[in-house]
Amino acid sequence: MSSPLFQIHSNLILLQITILILHSSLFHLLIFLNIKKRRNSYPLVVFKLRTQCKNTEKNRGFNMSQAYNHVKFLAEEIGPRGSCTTQERKAADYIKDELEKMSFETKGEEFKAVTSFSWVFGFIYLLFIISALIFPSTPNWGFILALFTFLGFYLESSTFPLLSRLIPKKSSQNIIATVPARSKTIRKVIVTAHYDTSRSALSFSPKMVKSFRRTYLLMVGAMSIQVILYALGVFTNISRNLLWALSLPSVIYLFLTLILLAHRELAGEYTPGANDNASGVAVLLEVAKVLARFPLLTTTVTLVATGAEESGTNGALNFLRSHHPPKDTFIINLDNLGIGKLTAVTQEGILGAKNSSLELLSFAESTAEEKKIDLQFLPYNLLTTDGTVFLMRGYPTMTLMAFDQEQL
Template identity: 25%
Template sequence: MKKKFSITFIAFVFGLLTFVGSASADPVTYPPSLAHKDGAVAYEHMKYLADDIGPRVAGSQNEREAAQYIQGQFERIGLETEVQEFDYSTSRSSSNVVAYKEGKSTKQIIVGAHYDSVSVGLGVDDNASGVGVLLETAEVLKNIKTPYSIVFIAFGAEEVGLQGSKYYANHMSDEEIKNTIGMINLDSLAAGDQMYVYGNAGEDGFIREQALAIADKKKLDVETNPGLNPHYPAGTTGDWSDHAPFKAKGIPYGYLEATNWEIGDLDGYQQTVEHGGIWHSEKDTLAFIEEEYPGRVQEHLSTFSTLLTDLLKFMNKTSTSK
């Protein structure tokens, strides 16, 4: 997640919710009651990626298994799905898993989360949590006519230099870039002390402003970077995650994250008062986070799923006021 370089529509009521794992795995089933609680499906996806598959290091077999799992989920949901393979060195390859949902307009929003992790810990927070919210939102919205078409992307090889998002953004045509009104990035949603949404400075920050308006209306505990550090003006963040390649193309971004901008160097690197950063450490496991912060994971996944779903349902590019 941070400084990676140096560092509710229910479409599956009346039946079991079936998750498809890797090509060789038996389907995983859960009670349909999970569909009635925001964040519950996201939690199961997150848990499967972290606990059943484990660390998903870029280029590894586990990363490939995670890609297969995500592809299976998109296909089960019924979305048009493709796998975008890419090489990021002479001997390393990965893939982006891309799903398309048609909206009222051919203009599109990209929603992305990386599914790889570092080797230490299990990558629950960074970033099985983001993938869980991505997949739950895709499920909830699949039969809802959204204002814009949505491209859901699970990025590979983020932890080794944003390779998946760079590859995708660099292979967008000029017409596709022009047709994309924004990119929403989901990264490390589960462990941090506070939930945030960021965006561009100025008028291009409309995604952040609409998200904050939804949070205010629904009384969701989501805020934005307070701007205590002059290097990161209020409402913005650094270019250390998968939003950055799209921002570089002139595409406005929104970015959901859980951390703490009011401790340490006031740069968002220290997620928690008690334990500092959870990401990229042996603490990034579900067992540790739930023992230290009971209920936090469920609260965060519920909040972010609710926020993202409403944002995609009511997105209005022309509105920039809270």
């Protein structure tokens, strides 16, 4: 392809994360990533990782060349890994093979998932348009449909599937490996990283993504206005024709948003996903290598590479449904770690945001001070992550990401 590429200068970021969960107190995750971005024949972030670890860290099994190889293999050899595609399954097989090389008992768990969030939210926008079409003749049903659809939208945006249950699904899979504690288990920790990639879209272009949250909230406003106006039409004596006319700008906005989703599905291509999220998978695999040599004394660690995250956090949802981990299980989510400043996310969720675990944030802060890591603490109030799934259900969770100057 001839698309222009991003250029990252060498030494843009030094990512140092640590997981050494000692007894039931502090845990650290330590991996150095020295990242470069090059021009290539397609819009792919190419990472250059090299070892800068001290001898003691090397002895613990950290291998930055191998971390780089993971990113390169996933993003270049396998390439785009759309949810529920053959390429996604190839990535799952690669991750499973790598974990089995470390002598972990590893399993793949299949589940059904929607192939794109475009189908879910496109269905939602279509229902709002239908409610507008039927409101003049049957206002009660127009209002009920708009209200029900808004409820479905809110739940879907908060990682609680409702309308997506009506969308056809295909197979995806999670890859799971468990590192038992050397002694009696006192604490459980789950480390997650998704390995699928998203389609490109106009709304995710460098110019438009900066205003994504504003655009999203404007869309929420359009839906809310439609519901409120139709409620007034049902429960008051205000002219229904007037209220319907006032709702038309909102309906038109939702129609245009539906067109953008259709364009995404017809013209968008799956991205190679070096940053999102081969970088997170590389960290997870290198953490696994360390834990294989140095399992923790009283902490059992479960490593979960999730599928179909980009189409609606389906892998994390399926893991919760299948395993029901205890509510005191700590969750560390690794996502988009390749470019920018290392960030401990303090809050997640674009609607009804939830705060990250204060204990995990405190651990991250003390680790950063001890290891002299340049770590910042910021909220992430854009699209949902696997971490959002756990936060919304009351699990002590923290997502590690890397943000650029635009906090993206």
